[in-house]
Amino acid sequence: MENVTRFSVSVDKELLRELDQMCREKGYDNRSLAIADMIRAHLVEHRQQLGKREIAGSITLVYDHHKHHLQDLLTDLQHEHREIIISALHCHLDHDNCLEILAVRGKADGVKRLADELIAAKGVKHGKLTITSTGRDLPG
Amino acid sequence: MENVTRFSVSVDKELLRELDQMCREKGYDNRSLAIADMIRAHLVEHRQQLGKREIAGSITLVYDHHKHHLQDLLTDLQHEHREIIISALHCHLDHDNCLEILAVRGKADGVKRLADELIAAKGVKHGKLTITSTGRDLPG
Amino acid sequence: MENVTRFSVSVDKELLRELDQMCREKGYDNRSLAIADMIRAHLVEHRQQLGKREIAGSITLVYDHHKHHLQDLLTDLQHEHREIIISALHCHLDHDNCLEILAVRGKADGVKRLADELIAAKGVKHGKLTITSTGRDLPG
Amino acid sequence: MENVTRFSVSVDKELLRELDQMCREKGYDNRSLAIADMIRAHLVEHRQQLGKREIAGSITLVYDHHKHHLQDLLTDLQHEHREIIISALHCHLDHDNCLEILAVRGKADGVKRLADELIAAKGVKHGKLTITSTGRDLPG
Numbered sequence: 001m002e003n004v005t006r007f008s009v010s011v012d013k014e015l016l017r018e019l020d021q022m023c024r025e026k027g028y029d030n031r032s033l034a035i036a037d038m039i040r041a042h043l044v045e046h047r048q049q050l051g052k053r054e055i056a057g058s059i060t061l062v063y064d065h066h067k068h069h070l071q072d073l074l075t076d077l078q079h080e081h082r083e084i085i086i087s088a089l090h091c092h093l094d095h096d097n098c099l100e101i102l103a104v105r106g107k108a109d110g111v112k113r114l115a116d117e118l119i120a121a122k123g124v125k126h127g128k129l130t131i132t133s134t135g136r137d138l139p140g
Numbered sequence: 141m142e143n144v145t146r147f148s149v150s151v152d153k154e155l156l157r158e159l160d161q162m163c164r165e166k167g168y169d170n171r172s173l174a175i176a177d178m179i180r181a182h183l184v185e186h187r188q189q190l191g192k193r194e195i196a197g198s199i200t201l202v203y204d205h206h207k208h209h210l211q212d213l214l215t216d217l218q219h220e221h222r223e224i225i226i227s228a229l230h231c232h233l234d235h236d237n238c239l240e241i242l243a244v245r246g247k248a249d250g251v252k253r254l255a256d257e258l259i260a261a262k263g264v265k266h267g268k269l270t271i272t273s274t275g276r277d278l279p280g
Numbered sequence: 281m282e283n284v285t286r287f288s289v290s291v292d293k294e295l296l297r298e299l300d301q302m303c304r305e306k307g308y309d310n311r312s313l314a315i316a317d318m319i320r321a322h323l324v325e326h327r328q329q330l331g332k333r334e335i336a337g338s339i340t341l342v343y344d345h346h347k348h349h350l351q352d353l354l355t356d357l358q359h360e361h362r363e364i365i366i367s368a369l370h371c372h373l374d375h376d377n378c379l380e381i382l383a384v385r386g387k388a389d390g391v392k393r394l395a396d397e398l399i400a401a402k403g404v405k406h407g408k409l410t411i412t413s414t415g416r417d418l419p420g
Numbered sequence: 421m422e423n424v425t426r427f428s429v430s431v432d433k434e435l436l437r438e439l440d441q442m443c444r445e446k447g448y449d450n451r452s453l454a455i456a457d458m459i460r461a462h463l464v465e466h467r468q469q470l471g472k473r474e475i476a477g478s479i480t481l482v483y484d485h486h487k488h489h490l491q492d493l494l495t496d497l498q499h500e501h502r503e504i505i506i507s508a509l510h511c512h513l514d515h516d517n518c519l520e521i522l523a524v525r526g527k528a529d530g531v532k533r534l535a536d537e538l539i540a541a542k543g544v545k546h547g548k549l550t551i552t553s554t555g556r557d558l559p560g
Contacts, residue, residue, distance in 0.1 A: 003152050003153050003154070004150050004151065004152060004153065005150070005151065005152075005153045005156050006148055006149070006150045007148065007149060007151075007156065007171070008146055008147065008148045008149070009146065009147060009148070009149055009171065009172045009175050009176075010144050010145070010146045010172045011144065011145065011147075011172060011175065011176045011179065012143055012144060012145075012176070012279040013143050013144070013145045013279075014143070014279035015176060015179055015180070015278075015279040016145055016147065018179075018183055018279065019179050019183075022182065022183060022186050025186070026186070031147070031149065032149045032150045032151060035149050035151065035175065035178075035179075036151045036152070036155060038175075038178045038179070038182055039151065039155055039158075039159050039175075039178065040155070041182075042162065042178055042181075043158055043159075043162060046162050046165070046166070056202065056231075056233060056239045057200065058198055058200045058241045058270065060197065060198045060270045060272055061272075062196065062272045062273060062274070062275045062278070063275070064275065065352075065355045065356075065359065071351050071352060071355060072345075072351060072352075075345045075351060075378070076345075078372055079345065079372045079374075079375055079376070079378075080375075082372035082374075085372060086231045086239075086506065086507055087229065087231070087369055087370060087371045087372075087506055087507040087523060088369070088370040088371075088372075089227065089229040089241065089243055089367055089368070089369055089370075089509065090367060090368040090369075090370055091196075091226045091227070091243050091245075091367045091368075092358055092359045092362035092365060092367075092368075093196060093245070093274050093275055093276075093362075094274070094275070094276065094359075094362075095359055095360075096275070096359070097274060097275030097276060098275075098355070098359075099196045099226075099243060099245070099272070099274075099275075101198045101229065101241055101243055103229055103231045103239060103241055103507060105231075105233070105239070116165070116166040116167060117166075117167050119166075119177065120166050120167045120168045120173070120174070120177070122169070122173060124177075125180055125273070125275055125278040126177075126180050126181060126184050126272045126273060126275075126278060127272075128181075128270050128272060130198070130200045130268045130270045132200055132202050132239070132266045132267075132268060133202060133265070133266060134202070134233050134234070134237060134239075135202045135203070135204065135233055135234070135236070135237030135238075135239075135265055135266075136234065136237065205492075205495045205496075205499065211491050211492060211495060212485075212491060212492075215485045215491060215518075216485075218512055219485065219512045219514075219515055219516070219518075220515075222512035222513075222514075225512060226366065226367055227366055227367040227383060227509055227510060227511045227512075228509070228510040228511075228512075229369065229507055229508070229509055229510075230498075230507060230508040230509075230510055231507045231508075232498055232499045232502035232505060232507075232508075233502075234499075234502075235499055235500075236499070238495070238499075243367060283432050283433055283434070284430050284431065284432060284433070285430070285431065285432075285433045285436055286428055286429065286430045287428065287429060287431075287436060287451070288426055288427065288428045288429070289426070289427060289428070289429055289451065289452045289455050290424050290425070290426045290452045291424065291425065291427075291452060291455065291456045291459065292423050292424060292425075292456065293423050293424065293425045294423070295456060295459055295460070296425050296427065298459075298463055299459050299463075302462065302463060302466050305466070305536070306466070306536040306537075306539075306540050307536060307537050307540045308540045309542070311427070311429065312429045312430045312431060313540070313542060314540070315429050315431065315455065315458075316429075316431045316432070316435060317539065317540070317544075317546075318455075318458040318459065318462055319431065319435060319438075319439050319455075319458070320435070320545055320546050321462075321546060321548075322442065322458055322461075323438055323439075323442060324546055326442050326445070326446070336482065336511075336513060336519045337480065338478055338480045338521045338550065340477065340478045340550045340552055342476065342552050342553060342554070342555045343555070344555065366511045366519075367509065367511070369507065369509040369521065369523055371476075371506045371507070371523045371525075373476060373525070373554050373555055374554070374555070374556065376555070377554060377555030377556065378555075379476045379506075379523060379525070379552070379554075379555075381478045381509065381521055381523055383509055383511045383519060383521055385511075385513070385519070405553070405555055406552045406553060406555075407552075408550045408552060410478065410480045410548045410550045412480055412482045412519070412546045412547075412548060413482060413545070413546060414482070414513050414514070414517060414519075415482045415483070415484065415513055415514070415516070415517030415518075415519075415545055415546075416513075416514065416517060418435075418482070418545040418546060419432040419433075419434035419435040419438065
């Protein structure tokens with residue numbers, strides 16, 4: 001067991017409750033096993049080599065627009081990368097929650113980096129990059 | 141901050157090292173933020189099996205708008221399911237290819253069925269449903 | 281074609297000449313199509329005085345997203361009136377300036393009031409409400 | 421009266437009925453006077469010299485997507501002018517009617533010409549070009 005290490009994590013109480021319920025539903029013996037699996041799944045995705053290929057796609061974000069400075073940060077990031085973002089569609093889900101979908105186009109690695117930055121922003125509850133092609137390299 | 145709780149996790153040393161490297165590469169301020177994001181992402185996926193749950197998301201399509209009757213078909217389908225589709229963002233990639241992104245919201249199984257129909261339409265080169273949540277059921 | 285009727289109009293010769301030139305310049309196939317479009321456009325405007333009528337339209341805003349608290353204010357206003365706003369299209373014009381276009385739908389007076397509030401927000405450089413109809417009350 | 425000429429117009433019966441009602445409500449003595457006023461109003465707008473100035477804005481269209489070939493025509497036009505159109509927001513108002521809003525940017529005369537073509541397309545019930553600026557030439 002000398003390869004195992006221990007660290008502590010701080011999260012919202014309610015989120016921990018939901019994690020534990022999911023662990024039970026998925027049949028995990030303990031939380032650590034579930035979290036190790038999550039980390040591995042994210043590593044696999046993260047390592048996908050996307051390179052310099054021209055791609056199109058969408059970045060889908062859900063966030064609470066009341067979070068301090070969050071919207072400023074997201075808009076700043078988007079303006080800095082406006083050569084990648086065609087435009088953004090913003091839907092007001094309820095009093096607090098926003099669904100924001102960015103139509104993106106550019107070199108795969110640049111798009112991925114932008115998506116990572118947006119999704120990592122504190123207050124973004126969930127985000128996903130969906131990569132498709134610009135259609136040119138896909139025969140009808 | 142009384143909503144935050146702390147717990148400890150045991151994982152393989154090497155896995156922790158890789159996690160920390162990914163956190164840096166993705167721009168997270170600390171490990172807890174990254175792990176909270178992973179938990180939320182897995183909760184969203186886990187809940188997708190729950191058919192009647194209210195979800196939000198996007199459907200990303202790439203197609204050649206010159207394909208006979210394709211656009212008529214896609215628009216007909218969209219109008220028939222306008223209770224699910226908040227609106228559609230259409231980007232003109234080049235002379236032929238369209239990137240169309242639908243912002244959607246509704247019961248998971250209905251959204252999935254609509255996505256399947258749109259993606260299966262002859263002439264749609266690539267399509268993907270990205271499911272997220274309406275934000276309400278995802279703790280900060 | 282039994283829904284089409286024919287009537288005659290008397291106008292100044294010079295005005296007719298100018299009308300025909302404008303029709304050519306705008307690309308109309310014939311005078312009747314142009315005049316039908318004018319009638320519909322005037323009907324739309326005429327009905328705007330009718331406060332409770334259901335309308336559709338767009339609110340176009342240009343603003344500098346760096347202005348303190350401006351984006352928070354605009355988003356708050358939009359979430360409070362999300363029964364009117366279908367969704368918002370946000371384009372990043374340059375490092376500072378945003379073009380934001382809201383697709384709106386609702387009772388004319390409510391839409392007008394929301395537009396007034398958004399346009400009056402300190403930092404919005406220019407804004408405009410474009411009222412059209414929901415299509416149902418405009419014969420072909 | 422030798423300056424007056426007479427021509428005939430074909431429009432939808434229901435549209436003529438609505439025209440006559442508007443004429444009464446506005447206090448016109450006859451239909452010809454009302455139509456002459458409309459023509460003059462459109463000439464004034466049409467003649468606005470917009471020139472080569474860089475503008476941003478929106479084109480708002482309402483149309484019935486069931487009209488034969490209309491959507492193909494609108495999409496063809498948009499792809500041909502994709503250097504002007506940032507993207508298009510499409511809202512499904514009811515089973516038949518679409519609200520489509522294009523975010524546009526470019527030289528004023530090119531944008532105006534594109535708007536004229538789209539609005540003149542047979543089956544577009546109502547359309548409007550809203551011109552604003554790119555923000556750069558408007559001091560805060």
